[in-house]
């Protein structure tokens with residue numbers, strides 16, 4: 001099976017996938033077992049041109065597992081909380 005982030009349902013919904021660094025990379029790399037290294041997956045993400053889109057997608061869809069946009073679940077939670085805090089700090093922000 002060819003990898004696309006999170007076994008995405010439709011590449012048409014996410015045209016950015018066409019530029020993903022991880023296409024063709026072993027999916028297991030992006031879903032490491034608890035306690036194992038995420039370094040290799042993050043290396044793939046590091047040079048990815050669609051890292052921001054991938055991260056936004058994962059956060060918007062509450063992806064709980066795997067490496068998305070170069071970040072682990074824990075790291076994405078921090079980003080999500082920071083974004084929510086920033087939104088609350090700006091009146092009338094959506």
Ligand code: SF4
Pocket residue numbers: 005020021022023030044045046048049050051052054055067068069070
């Ligand atoms: S940021 Fe990482 S997981 Fe997301 S599309 Fe790029 S290489 Fe794939």
